[in-house]
Amino acid sequence: MNRRTLLGGLxxxxxxxxxxxxxxxxxxxxxxxxxxxxxxxxxxxxETPGVRDPPKIAFVxxxxxxxVTGKLYVGSSNCNKAAFKKVSYNEKTDTLRLTVGSGEKxxxxxxxxxxESVDAYRAIITFRNQLPQxxxxxxxxxxxxxSAHPSGQ
Numbered sequence: 001m002n003r004r005t006l007l008g009g010l011x012x013x014x015x016x017x018x019x020x021x022x023x024x025x026x027x028x029x030x031x032x033x034x035x036x037x038x039x040x041x042x043x044x045x046x047e048t049p050g051v052r053d054p055p056k057i058a059f060v061x062x063x064x065x066x067x068v069t070g071k072l073y074v075g076s077s078n079c080n081k082a083a084f085k086k087v088s089y090n091e092k093t094d095t096l097r098l099t100v101g102s103g104e105k106x107x108x109x110x111x112x113x114x115x116e117s118v119d120a121y122r123a124i125i126t127f128r129n130q131l132p133q134x135x136x137x138x139x140x141x142x143x144x145x146x147s148a149h150p151s152g153q
Contacts, residue, residue, distance in 0.1 A: 037082040048120040057149040072141035074102040077117035094133035101140035
């Protein structure tokens with residue numbers, strides 16, 4: 001065997017070794033995730049489930065998307081907003097799990113009001129190939145509300 005061929009092949013293998021470990025089932029399945037928060041003045045606010053209701057889950061097969069909408073208490077209206085706490089996909093159980101809770105608004109400054117505000121939100125998770133069989137969506141806002149929804153139901 002040619003020594004240069006062996007060293008070149010070994011070098012290429014070592015160069016990509018770290019990249020292979022980066023391919024997790026979640027990153028391979030989920031193409032993108034986004035969450036938009038809406039305050040009570042926005043028209044979308046009235047279209048979402050109530051603050052005491054569990055989140056609503058919808059499957060949009062034509063766009064390979066799972067859409068979750070809901071409302072939750074987030075804290076101060078000028079410092080907090082609805083945000084992802086966790087998004088994960090389990091390939092073995094074919095289940096997407098996401099948790100929405102309170103996060104900090106960018107550029108909120110040092111002064112936060114003492115009010116307890118409510119945000120509506122729309123989370124969109126786009127998959128590379130097919131949609132998951134089951135979605136479990138959880139809201140954390142002091143209490144916990146969870147919806148589990150199988151695809152096609």
